[in-house]
Amino acid sequence: MTQPNRKQAAPCGTWTSPISAAVVAAGATPLSQVALDGADVLWLAGRASEAGRTTLQRWRAGETTDTAAELTPAPFNVRTRVHEYGGGAYAVDKGTVWFSHFADNHLYQAEAGGEPVMITKEEAVRYADFVPDRARNRLVAVREDHLAGEAYPVNTICAVGFDGSETILVDGNDFYAAPRLSPDGRQLAWLCWDHPRMPWQGTELWVADILEDGTLVDGRLIAGGMDESICQPEWSPGGLLHFVSDRSGWWNLYRFEDGLVHPLCPREAEFGGPHWSFGGSMYGFRSSEEIICTYIEDGVSRLGRLSTHGCTLTPIATPYEEIRELRVSPQAVAVLAGSPTIAVELALIDPESGKRTILVQSSANLPHVDYLSVPRSIRYRSANGRTAYAFHYAPANKDFEPQPGELPPLIVIGHGGPTSMATSTLKLATQFWTSRGYAVLDVNYGGSTGFGRAYRDLLKGQWGVIDVEDCVAGARYLAEQGLADPERLLIRGSSAGGLTTLCALTFHDVFKAGASYYGVSDLAGLDADSHKFESHYNDYLIAPKPAAEQIYRERSPIHHTDALKRPMIFFQGLDDKVVPPQQSETMVDALRRRGVPVAYMTLEGEGHGFRKADSVVRTLEAELAFYLRVFGIPAPQGLPSVEIENLVQ
Incomplete structure (x- = not known):
């Protein structure tokens, strides 16, 4: 009937x-920068109610999904402004985290359960995209020096000792990103580019050997140039360098082996994205033989398993149409993803079954x-x-x-x-x-x-x-x-x-x-x-x-x-x-x-x-009131008025 x-x-x-505008402001918690520490999952969460503060959360494997712990209580704000857009604001290794505090740009170290301790000493210096180098008791990071008195800051790759000492490792280019240590700690890979190019126009991928004293030697260009965009260099567990390049007209995956660059999965799809911020990830290794990756076709994200040598891409079914971040370890696969009916959420994915476990949602009450x-x-x-x-x-x-x-x-x-x-x-x-x-x-x-x-x-x-x-x-x-x-x-x-x-x-x-x-x-x-x-x-x-x-x-x-x-x-x-x-x-x-x-x-x-939540509410309500007045439609009760100069009705 x-x-x-x-x-x-x-x-x-x-x-x-x-x-309502209040629901929009309060109902969405910005989630970003996912990381894995073994099977544990870390991420950043925005706090609109705390003037937009960003805090670091950790979920430990084996616990229930509602037991995430905050590692950086107020007033800590985990953000960096390197390149102004930031990203790559923290790193984790075996329970220890290092992060950039937005208020002073210093790096802090926090042991499991301990209070954060400042480790950097320089003022007006910013850091991003840092990776732990445990063997040498230091972080390797992108450094942005605003002290030099130049019109623009000076960007380098540096080593920051856990005692606060600093050493410049790579300089001479306008921009750097993605310093990545090989599994044996003997090599460092990184990206660089120079004006007037943006990173999605042309970048270079370099590798150098690391001497016993921690300095670099024998730097060599692996791929890239003025018209080739490289992103996300990563080392496989077996020590082979992988990266994403658009040399074919599409951002596809490649492996560097025996002095040659080998395509892994030629496809009219995007396995990478533009470098607006640091730390983006669209693939990772479960083992030396298997990559879990996300790729975009016709504007829609998909998830897949890729054999590193057989170059076979096997789709993994998910309900998502956008996968913003993907992190992979031998113990876990985590995605930050969403769809037309799913607000952005952080979930663990079982690559074999496709089963997902939701850890946190950006909008819990839809x-x-x-x-x-x-x-x-x-x-x-x-x-x-x-x-x-x-x-x-x-x-x-x-x-x-x-x-x-x-x-x-x-x-x-x-x-x-x-x-x-x-x-x-x-x-x-x-x-x-x-x-x-x-x-x-x-x-x-x-x-x-x-x-x-x-x-x-x-x-x-x-x-x-x-x-x-x-x-x-x-x-x-x-x-x-x-x-x-x-x-x-x-x-x-x-x-x-x-x-x-x-x-x-x-x-x-x-x-x-x-x-x-x-x-x-x-x-x-x-x-x-x-x-x-x-x-x-x-x-x-x-x-x-x-x-x-x-x-x-x-x-x-x-x-x-x-x-x-x-x-x-x-x-x-x-x-x-x-x-x-x-x-x-x-x-x-x-x-x-x-x-x-x-x-x-x-x-x-x-x-x-x-x-800020108040900013979101004020702007949305003002925009709605503006359109209603322009079209001569009576505003609903309770909607704040907006002053429109020169409007005659």
């Missing part, structure tokens, strides 16, 4: 949802599935016949449906990076919108990772063009399909996605309003204020200087505010060192003077990305 339709017809955007929108992966034609990719989320709420004949408003998201990618993992921040009657299109525009180097390089010299065209084409495609209201198309983005948002609203007439989170508005200003890691990024994205001056001006929305007539809301952390507040403030002032409807919210104590 057919059940009666109990849904209430109501204007899209006004639906009542249990996914809304009922009937309030969740499950995205579908779409591809569509963009400018000049290109194919673009995206995830489309239809509005979903078990209590409401659109009014007869109503099409939902659409929010198009341009991801940050821009050398990054959108994934389909459950995000309450997206469901906040879909459960209120908005459709969402999360775009993997040309330049996104996960689709091979040729797709990634589409953005070369075309930032602010290709990304914008693909967002515009996606909005038009859904409107033509009858899946979105062409008169209520919105666009939002953060960081690089903020530039995409501003360019779409400035140079195209498809979108009716937009939201920029710490977005780029002035490319020349971005260069002037940029930190070392990204100081030449625009050489790739726009054009090498000084030839880029005219193109910078053509692409920068700040120079074309006369063409931007759509309402905008800006959100900016006042401590942002990646995209400084001036980028937002200059744009807001220009729109204010021109009489364009504009709202601006600043957040003290926030940097590039908002970590």
